[in-house]
Amino acid sequence: MNGLNIVVLGAGLMGRLVAWSLSRLGHRVQLHETKASDQHGAAAWVAAAMLAPLAESAITELNVVQMGRYSLQRWPELLAELEHPVFFQQDGTLVVWHRQDASEAQRFSAKLMDTAQRMPELNAPVALNAASLHQLEPTLSDVFQQGLFLPGEGQLDNRQLLNALMQQLQSSHVELHFSSNVSPEQFSHADWVIDCRGMGAHKAWDNLRGVRGEVLRIHAPDVKLSRPVRLIHPRYPLYIAPKQDGVFVIGATEIESDDTSPASVRSSLELLSAAYSVHKGFAEARILEINAQIRPTLPDNLPAIRIHENKYMHINGLYRHGFLIAPAILDAALDLMEGRSDLAHSLGISVLEEAP
Template identity: 60%
Template sequence: MPLPSSSFAILGAGLMGRLLAVELARQGHRVDIYDAGSPAAEQSAATVAAAMLAPLAESAITEPGVVRMGHHALTRWPQLLAGLAEPVYFQQAGTLIVWHRQDAAEASRLTRQLEANQQKVPELPALQKLDSAGLAQAEPALAQRFAQGLYLPGEGQLDNRQLLAALVVEMQRLAVRTHWNTPQTPEAFRPGTPGQPDWVLDCRGLGARADWRALRGVRGEVVRIHAPDVTLQRPTRLVHPRYPIYVAPKQDHLFVIGATEIESDDLSPASVRSTLELLSAVYAVHPGFAEGRVLELATQCRPTLPDNLPAIRQPRPGVLEINGLYRHGFMIAPAMLDVALDVLNTGQSELSQRFDLALELEPAASATGAVAAPACA
């Protein structure tokens, strides 16, 4: 049963906050959104991201539930983007994985792992092994540079910054009341009382650590390069003995390159070591990057829970917390959105069980009349 017309205060205008604001406003609800930053989302982890939608590739470092979330997103993202007034670059041409000869043993181990993971989530397309001829056909720019590769069909990517900007336009169009440079906490609201919102949705990421103490930051470093001499058809990952390098091609020869994952809340500039490793690795993928221009070298910390899995919890009636998206924000955001909407509409979510998503919900009736029944997956 649809949620009765309600009022919402959303805390945090990163990826999750903006998606929820737009979907709830489309359903006819009154929405206020608060953020410590500006519409540019300069404080959001979503701004410093490659926005790859690669469930099988990511299965090497995450659980099957997250992989199923990623598969769900490959259908949901086109639907979500179709409703936006502003265009957002979206591509679903698969993922390519390549390696140098000295890393063949690590590539074999990764191949076995991905094949086993595909069996656990059989709805995913099976990977394809490429010889040098197949690799040259799939990605002509890499012809004769690599002897073998893997092709993961159906995987995709989008432009994170175009999306964040398009969601701001959509919020304006839907009369969402935006409060930029206005940080708020759940304690500032009394949901369900006169003059207060019916629901508070906390999507602050690491900004919520005072209320969700298990959160920690995992630092990532990303380079954005404009390289007119390089043309790649799809995201490409390079097997590396210490960490996999990814190269995500966006529009107009813009490339987002990353790999580093450091257990730290440090938001200082990227280290010389990380910068040298990223740039040398991307040059190894294609020498045309040598003549590219480094547009940005950015760092950000991703909100992460102890098990590296996302979660939704309701600490008190009328307050819902959504957090822990870790490095998979764009890949799992549509699934998290749909589960949150289920919870708001019905007090529970069958989808959460499909995704093995932890829900901690209060049994008390909410201010809007929907009953939040206990649900754990």
């Protein structure tokens, strides 16, 4: 299969990855994005881009964990093919909690232990005491005397990735159409139409809903953290994802809503207070951005690929796991285009086929 005319809709995370991969396979690819080239409509632009299969197993199904594990191996291979470097690290996740939240932490740890037992191929969580916590993140040991370390978990820089993919699309002569608000039926002449519009595809999925996430980007050069830190809290669970050059992404709220209006004062206060309770160095940080976006989510909170007429493929429902699972979804989608479903089945990716 090569030399096909393929139209990809949506230049967010999946759209860019799919368009790039298909052009490398020798197809003629058009990519349509509803936003202008200097605007950002993708959930992927505001995300923290943590790659944390074990941490996420506290709230998700084992097949997502499986997709995440597969993707953690694939990301370095994919990033190595890009001309522009993308910050990626796999130094684990640190989980901490304040003393009064110990019972919540116990529940969380028990879930992770259960996942590790059911999937022995994952690195098991490691309980930390004051000394071992100090070794990992010295600046946190004043506040926390215990924690949990999840070895092997990762993160990447979402914006560097999106920019690097766009540069790659430009240099590989993918036809780029910005300010192009489109739907799949407009491209019946194409050999394949791949719909990666996230929330923009709500008419193609009866049951797609938005889960709003609010997140801050701050500059805190005095805060030294080497890896993403998660704070367990009954009301304000929080993550702090350190990027390069003293930038941190702090998030995120999880609100059942399609509302894309700016972040609320309440959410911003809660996120910032929780971050300050983890590290007092955030007091002098500078707030670069406060963002709100919606995570495209299906009723079971799991991703799905739907195919009909052997030419329309809809990829959606990546919810809060887009970066965690994108390489798995990408590889499964490319295989499905060639009539192979083994990978999708082995990773538990839901493939919905509709009669023409």
